[in-house]
Amino acid sequence: IKKDDIEQFREQFFELHPYEQAQFYEKVTPPIRQKIYYYLSPQELxxxxxxxxxDDDTYVEFLNEMDxxxxxxxxxxxxxDDVVDVFHELDDEDRTQYLTLMDDETAEEIHELMQYADYTAGAIMTTEYVSINENSTTRMAMNILRNEAPTAETIYYIFIMNMKKQLVGVISLRDLIVAGENVLIRDVMNERVVSVQASDDQEEVAQIMRDYNFLALPVIDEHKTLLGIITVDDIIDVIDEEAEDDYSKLAGISNFDxxxxxxxxxxxxxxxxxxxxxxLGMLTASLMAQFEDTLDAVAILAIFIPLISGTSGNSGTQALAVAVRGLxxxxxxxxxxxxxxxxxxxxTGAIMGLLCALVVTGIVxxxxxxxxxxxxVGVAMCCSIIVATLAGSLIPLMMDRIGVDPAVASGPFITTLNDITSILIYLGLATAFIL
Amino acid sequence: IKKDDIEQFREQFFELHPYEQAQFYEKVTPPIRQKIYYYLSPQELxxxxxxxxxDDDTYVEFLNEMDxxxxxxxxxxxxxDDVVDVFHELDDEDRTQYLTLMDDETAEEIHELMQYADYTAGAIMTTEYVSINENSTTRMAMNILRNEAPTAETIYYIFIMNMKKQLVGVISLRDLIVAGENVLIRDVMNERVVSVQASDDQEEVAQIMRDYNFLALPVIDEHKTLLGIITVDDIIDVIDEEAEDDYSKLAGISNFDxxxxxxxxxxxxxxxxxxxxxxLGMLTASLMAQFEDTLDAVAILAIFIPLISGTSGNSGTQALAVAVRGLxxxxxxxxxxxxxxxxxxxxTGAIMGLLCALVVTGIVxxxxxxxxxxxxVGVAMCCSIIVATLAGSLIPLMMDRIGVDPAVASGPFITTLNDITSILIYLGLATAFIL
Incomplete structure (x- = not known):
């Protein structure tokens, strides 16, 4: 496939799916990519x-290889929407250079899309949608579809505007086919369009897509003007991103390596x-240092510390995970x-605490x-589990309340916090009742 | 909306999206649902x-309300595919009763679908696809689409068979529209069909859907016969399910409440x-009991135990999360x-261990x-972090090797295991060098 024959390369290359073409393009050496730039038109590439x-950096690297x-x-x-993703990785200078070289209309569109904040509907929408006036007929709609099919991101929904360019309806290609020819769009369209605002959080958008099983969702502004659409493949990326985010935070990693x-x-x-x-752990150590006398007097106490703090840490992590997912x-x-x-x-904490306390008292x-x-040990464990379970749910709920992403309360953070409270409870009780 | 007027109810009800209809149906009281059964045809419901x-139980409850x-x-x-989901919740008796009341062909299809193992492509596919012979024309294809549109799960892909009923190609409705009328399907179809086997894991199917951005994927058997299709909305459910599964296991919960x-x-x-x-934590305690003399002699040792085991636990959880996601x-x-x-x-463990060791030695x-x-404390922490990081990646890799889902190695399990090793290292070193 690395032959110098342009015809042969193009024939074999276009037999591949775009995903496979991309895999190939990504894997070959820079000199071969240079040949690809020569063999393929900008539109094909x-x-x-x-x-x-x-990776984000690799986009920049590939772009720099090109003329x-x-x-x-x-x-x-x-x-x-894909251009915007790439542009976010470029520095201002490169971005301006590309924008001046692009045609004015596209450059303007991209410039506007770049204004939307990350993680909002506006940041993931695309402007390549198919729209039509409500007074058109189904036959006209099919003709428009035929023309737009090669470039539109999806042709499976047509968005319908009134004379004021406001979004007033939607019709799926399926319904359009069922409706037959020469019917007024207005009479067959679905008037209850579900739409989102450009400033809506991408997670909310994903939830609507999930609930309604849409393939695309319109994004409008306050005047009901259609700004763009979000397609299901972008939503799958959002779902993956959000899941990875929650997961990495539970493990205490800011970003996956x-x-x-x-x-x-x-x-x-x-x-x-x-x-x-x-x-934070040093705080635990300094708290324990306050109980040095107790530990000195009854050394056997120390051997149950990891057990109590471990179990309370585990129950806290469980409560945290349930609360974060629930939110x-x-x-x-x-x-x-x-x-x-x-x-x-x-x-729940009280039930689990009592049960674990019984088990551990028996064993000791x-x-x-x-x-x-x-x-x-039993009483300390029971109290620690209750406190840990409560902390594991209270902290993310409080964060949600003040508008912070509850997943920021990571698993290790809650665990370390619960280490402190459980040791305080255990050694406090021991000092009070045994010494 | 609870009026006794059937016409009015139907009019308002059908203005809603299916998702909103479902929300309404789910929220109302059983007597009102009885009215709905009277107002709507089985097909509409x-x-x-x-x-x-x-919830799974609620499906059964709703079914029992009906005649x-x-x-x-x-x-x-x-x-x-939706019937199969519901049937998995029914007991054998109910299932047989419904199957005998359904028409033979549908009953047979459902019976066959029920045979596929959970979490495989076969278990999530549906048989409502649109297919056509390779020798048909595009006009015939459009006519078939028009007929199948009301019942097929998706009409945006048409699957193409040869005379032996083998899957030989696929064409999207988009390409069909671009191709124009009266062209042979064979000449415009995509011959490189990406397909999966019925026994393939649903996670692999999701990965293919993600990579290729398909809206539906065909499922075939070893003779290349088309068995069914999987649509993107089912894949979103799979992605959600798998993410929730990994997440809950990292938190040590078997199932989300x-x-x-x-x-x-x-x-x-x-x-x-x-x-x-x-x-498992009791094992930690009993190990520590072996070091009771050491702890008795140098009580200050005990105050650093939570710090060391906590930090090694955290680094183990991080390594675990990276490994599970990577796999x-x-x-x-x-x-x-x-x-x-x-x-x-x-x-990575060595770098982090050395750095944390320096910090902690300085502080102490x-x-x-x-x-x-x-x-x-520093040396013990360095060793514990290295061991924990290695264990956090080694254990899921080993599980993957022997064919067990690596996410089974939950965060709390790794943490508790690392408690044991870190305490063993710390108190072992202390006994050897200080006493």
Whole structure:
């Protein structure tokens, strides 16, 4: 496939799916990519480029390999949402250069899309939609579709405008086909259009797509003017992104290091959390130092510390995960349901605490023959589990309340916090009742 | 909307989207649902029923509210993949009853779909696809689409068969429209069909859908016969399911309790892990008991135990999360890349360990003035972090190797395991060098 024969290359290349073309383009050496730039038109490469799934830096690298006017021509042919993604990685100078080389209309569109804040509907929408006036007929709609099919991001929904350019309806290609020819669009369109605002959070958009099983969703402004559409493939990316985000935060990583990165890059991504938690952990140590006398007097106490703090840490992580997922899926959106959740977690913690306390008291008694120590460990464990379960749900709920992403309360953070409270409870009880 | 006027109800009800209809149907009281069964035909209710997003038990409850023949008629009109989901919740007796009341062909299809193992392509596919012979024309294809549009799950892909009923191509409705009328399907179809086997894991199917941005994917058997299709909305459910699964395992919960469930149900879902880890934690305690003399002699040692085990636990959780996600996204599919990953994690652990050791030795020295203890804590922490990072990646990799889902190695499990090793390292070193 690396032959110098342009005809043969093009024939074989176009037998591949865009995803496979992108995989090929990404894997070959720079000199071969130079040949690809020569063999393919900017329009053809645009298809490949928007199917790439690569690191942000790599986009810039690939663009720099190209002739500037070739790159600008290719960017003009890409779907606007993909161009915006690429542009976010460029520095101002490069961006301006490409924008001046692109045709005015596209440049303007992209410039406007760049204004939307990250993680909003506006930032992931594309302007390549198909729209038609409400007074058109179904036959006219089919003709428009035929013309737009090669460039539109989806032709499976047609968005319908009134004379004031306001979005008044939608019709799926399926319904259009069923409706037959020469019917007024107005009479067959769906007037209850579900739409989102450009400033809406991308997670809310994903939830609507999930609920309604749409393939695309219109984005409008306050005057009901259609600004763009969001397609289901972009929403799958959002869902993946949000899931990865929640997951990495539960593990206490700010950002995933992928396997290709070296150990220094990996360590750099994990160390901030680790060191921060180390300092929080020092607080645990300094608290324990206050109980040095107690530990000196009854050394056996120390051996149950990891058990108590570990178990309370685990129950806290569980409660945290349930609360973060619950908030993400909007099971607890109002204050009343949040209160109910807290009460439920309190009861759940009490049930689990009592049960674990019984188990652990029994074990300590039969193993060491120490009933007092056993009961002390049991009571401390019960209290710690209740506190940990409550903290694991209260902290993300509070964060959600003040408008912070609840997933920021990471698993290790909650665990370290619960270390402190459980040790305080355990050694406090021990000092009060045993010494 | 609860009026007794059937006409008015139907008019208002059909203005809603299926998702909103389902929300309404789900929220009203049983007597009102009885009215709905009277007002809507089984075919109309089928649309509502397959848009429901409810607990498994609730499906059974709703079905039991209906007249048996009405329920069977409704099930016949639903997409087969949704019927299969519902049928998995029924007991054998109910299932047989409904199957005998349904028409033979549908019953047979559903019976066959029920045979596929959970979490495979076969279990999530539907048989309502549109197919056509390769020798047809584009005009014939459009006519078929027009006929199938009201019942097919998607009409945006047409699957193309040869005379032996083998899948030989696919054409999107978009390409069909561009191709124009009276062209042979064979000449415009895409011959490189990406397809999956019925036994393929649903996660692999999701990955293909993501990569290729398809709206539907054909499922074939070993003879290349088309068995069914999987649509993008089902894949979104799979992605959600798998993300929730990884997430809950990292938190040590077997299954998410949703907020509606009471504290006993919640505790029941979390206790198995908690108690299992409690017993594993007892191992930590019994190990520490071996070092009772050391702890007795130098009580100050005890105050750094939570710090060391906490930090090593955190670094282990980080490594675990990276490894589980990496395995899920196939960044590390062969043995060579797994080996490379392990080496990288070893180096990452060493870098982080050294840095944390320096920090902690410094703090202990300046805070307590104890250089020896400080160095001991530092060395123990460095070793624990290296071991924890390695364990956090090695265990999921080994699980993947022997064919177990790597996410089974939950965060709390790795953390508890790392508690044991870190305490062993710390108190072992202390006993050897200080006493």
């Amino acid at each position: 645009a298809e490949v480029f928007q199917a790439l799934e690569i 500037v006017s070739y790159a600008a021509a290719m960017l003009s042919e890409m779907n606007t 992928n396997f290709e990165q070296g150990p220094f890059a990996a360590a750099k991504k994990r160390l901030p959390w680790l060191v921060m938690l180390l300092f 993400a899926t909007k099971d607890a959106s109002n204050d009343e349901s949040k209160m109910r959740l807290l009460l439920r977690e309190l009861s 008694y039969f193993w060491k023959g120490e009933l007092i120590i056993g009961m002390l | 089928a649309e509502v029923f397959q848009a429901l997003e409810i 048996v023949s009405y329920a069977a008629a409704m099930l016949s009109e639903m997409n087969t 949703n907020f509606e469930q009471g504290p006993f149900a919640a505790a029941k879902k979390r206790l198995p892990w908690l108690v299992m880890l409690l017993f 899920a996204t196939k960044d590390a599919s062969n043995d060579e890349s797994k080996m490379r990953l392990l080496l990288r994690e070893l180096s 020295y300046f805070w307590k003035g104890e250089l020896i203890i400080g160095m001991l």
